[in-house]
Each structure stands twice: as structure tokens, then as C-alpha cells.
Amino acid sequence: MIAKSETEVxxxxxxxxxxxxxxxxxxxxxxxxVPSMELERIAREATQAVGATPSYLGYSEKGTLPYPxxxxxxxxxxxAHCPPKPEKIxxxxxxxxxxxxxxxxxxxxxxxxTVGVGAIDKKAQNLIDGTHGALEAAINAAQAGGTTGDIGxxxxxxxxxxxxxxxxxxxxxxxxxxxxxDPLVPNFGKxxxxxxxxxxxxxxxxxxxxxxxxxxxxxxxHVGYVTRDGSRAAHFEHTxxxxxxxxxxxxx
Numbered sequence: 414m415i416a417k418s419e420t421e422v423x424x425x426x427x428x429x430x431x432x433x434x435x436x437x438x439x440x441x442x443x444x445x446x447v448p449s450m451e452l453e454r455i456a457r458e459a460t461q462a463v464g465a466t467p468s469y470l471g472y473s474e475k476g477t478l479p480y481p482x483x484x485x486x487x488x489x490x491x492x493a494h495c496p497p498k499p500e501k502i503x504x505x506x507x508x509x510x511x512x513x514x515x516x517x518x519x520x521x522x523x524x525x526x527t528v529g530v531g532a533i534d535k536k537a538q539n540l541i542d543g544t545h546g547a548l549e550a551a552i553n554a555a556q557a558g559g560t561t562g563d564i565g566x567x568x569x570x571x572x573x574x575x576x577x578x579x580x581x582x583x584x585x586x587x588x589x590x591x592x593x594x595d596p597l598v599p600n601f602g603k604x605x606x607x608x609x610x611x612x613x614x615x616x617x618x619x620x621x622x623x624x625x626x627x628x629x630x631x632x633x634x635h636v637g638y639v640t641r642d643g644s645r646a647a648h649f650e651h652t653x654x655x656x657x658x659x660x661x662x663x664x665x
Contacts, residue, residue, distance in 0.1 A: 414520075414589025415613040416654060421520070425589065425615060425654060428517040429663030431463040432524055432652075436513055436664075439484070445505040445531045449486040449497035452511070456483045460515055468514035468521050468592050480636070485512035485525075487637065492580055492621060492629050492646040495637030505531035508540065510648040514592060523588050523617040524664040525650035537645060540624055543575030544647040547600070547620035551585070552653060555660040557612040564610075565602025568620045572600075578627030579620075580646065583638070588652055589615030612655055615663075619650035 416422050438459040439452050460467050460483065467483035482496040487510040488503070494512075503509060512525040527541050547568045554567035564585070572579045585598030596608040600620050610616075621627075625644030632639045640646055653660040 414587060414594060414615040415611060416589065416615060417613060422654065424518045424520045425663055428465065428515065428520050428522045429652060431465050431517055432513070432515055432522040432664045434463055435459040435515065436511065436524055436526060439511055439513070440526060440528060443503060443509060443511070443528055443530060445503060447503045448499065449501040449503065450499055452486055453482055453484050453497040456513060465515040465517040468516045472592055474593065478636070483513065485510070485637070487512070487646070487648065489645045490640045490643050491632065492623070492638040492640060493583055493648055495632060503530045506533055506537070508533065508537050508645045508647060510646070512648060512650065521588050521590070521592055522652050522664055523592070523650060524652060525619060525648045527647040527649060536624060539575055540577060540622060540645060540647045543571060543577050544620055544622045545649050546575070547571040547622065548618060548649040548651060551618040551620060552651065552660045552662060555610060555616060555618065555653060555655060557610055557655050557657060559610045560605055561596055561598045561607035561610065562602035563604050564618065565599040565607065566604045568600040569602070572622055575622070577622040578625050580623055580627045580629055582629055583621050585616060585618045585650070587615065588617040610655055612657055614655040615652065616655065617650055617652050619648060621646060621648045
């Protein structure tokens with residue numbers, strides 16, 4: 414989406430604020446012993462309370478089966494797109510990524526956070542810190558007149574600093590008028606390469622790192638993805654608006 418009117422921009426900002434309220438409610442419930450389906454319940458109720466609609470629920474792309482939940486709850490070696498399940502109960506020491514999207518007044522938001530469940534080990538903290546730092550680097554690199562390669566290069570550099578693997582098969586993307594839009598925004602690349610970034614663009618930037626290589630395979634249900642080597646993964650995401658002064662974070 415390229416936001417061209419003040420009404421579009423205001424709707425995006427309002428939707429972003431709603432997104433933050435919902436995700437804050439979900440993250441506050443992440444504790445040892447909590448069933449992932451409880452997080453799903455909270456997300457649905459909080460979304461309804463703010464007057465928005467979960468955008469992942471029932472979403473299908475390129476002939477895939479409709480996604481069965483409002484949330485993605487990816488734990489440890491699960492990378493992304495993993496739905497909550499009755500048997501998926503959070504344990505102390507887990508690394509859990511919460512990915513959520515909503516629609517409000519015809520605009521779409523996307524965000525993700527990764528947190529530790531209770532006390533976590535140093536490697537898990539390094540994974541979370543590195544992935545979060547990569548999102549900050551991506552946002553700083555997202556400038557009108559630049560390229561998607563600028564963003565990918567910034568993310569890739571942070572992965573090297575933290576000795577983490579980039580999940581290259583999943584990428585950031587345009588958002589705003591639909592759940593997924595062009596352009597794709599890889600988490601790797603070279604400065605100056607890729608597609609041009611334009612003022613008014615709405616982008617979902619989402620670095621995804623793993624402790625291992627970053628290679629992924631389908632999970633057993635063929636809905637989400639897990640790391641091929643069994644290592645833990647982390648995922649952070651914000652929806653941003655490209656302005657003449659830089660990136661405005663809509664979901665912060």
C-alpha cells in the first residue's frame with residue numbers, strides 16, 4: 414500500500430494503536446503453564462473489544478488451507494505460522510513468538526514479538542536480543558529513496574554480530590491494503606539493490622533468526638515452519654509508514 418491521503422494515514426495509525434493494545438494483552442498472559450489456546454482467546458476478545466477483525470483467521474494464500482487461528486504462537490524450534498493448539502502449553506524456559514494481524518476500516522496491520530517464558534538461558538536471550546536489534550536496524554534503514562536491499566543488508570549485519578542464522582525463506586512485505594502485498598523485503602541483501610522504497614509505502618519488516626543455520630521445513634501439520642536443525646528461532650515485526658523524515662512505526 415502507498416498511503417496517499419490523510420484519511421488513510423489516520424486509519425493506519427488508529428489500527429496500529431489497536432494492534433498494540435491487543436498484543437500487550439496477549440504478551441501479559443505469557444507465563445509457564447498457560448495453554449496457547451488461552452492466548453488465542455485473549456487475542457480474539459481483545460480484537461473484538463477495540464472494534465477490529467483478526468486478519469489471519471481464515472486467511473488463505475496460493476491455494477493453501479485457511480489459517481485456523483487469529484494468532485501464530487511459535488515455540489522454540491517453530492519459526493512462524495504455527496497455530497495455537499490444545500496440547501501446546503507454555504513451559505518455563507521456552508522461547509515463544511507471537512505473530513498477529515488485524516484489519517480495521519479496510520487497512521491491515523502486522524506485528525510480532527518474541528519473549529522468554531519465565532527464566533531463559535543466555536543463548537535464548539542472545540537470540541531474542543539479536544532479532545530485536547535487527548528489527549531496529551531494519552527500521553532505521555527503511556528510508557524513502559533507498560532500497561529493500563538496504564534493509565536486508567542491515568538485518569544481515571546484525572545476524573553476523575550475534576552469530577545467528579537468517580531464515581531466508583520468509584521475508585517482510587508490503588501491507589496496508591491486504592495481509593500481504595508487494596514488495597517483498599528480504600532479511601539479507603546488498604545496499605542499493607532490490608526495489609526502491611517510496612514515500613507513503615506501508616511495510617511489514619520482520620527479521621527472523623535462528624540459533625542454527627536458519628534453514629526451515631514444514632511442520633508436521635504442514636501449516637507452519639520449523640527449523641531443519643531443531644534450533645530455536647525468534648521473530649520480531651513492526652508495520653511502518655515511510656515518510657519523508659524516515660520510518661514511522663505504526664504498531665509500536
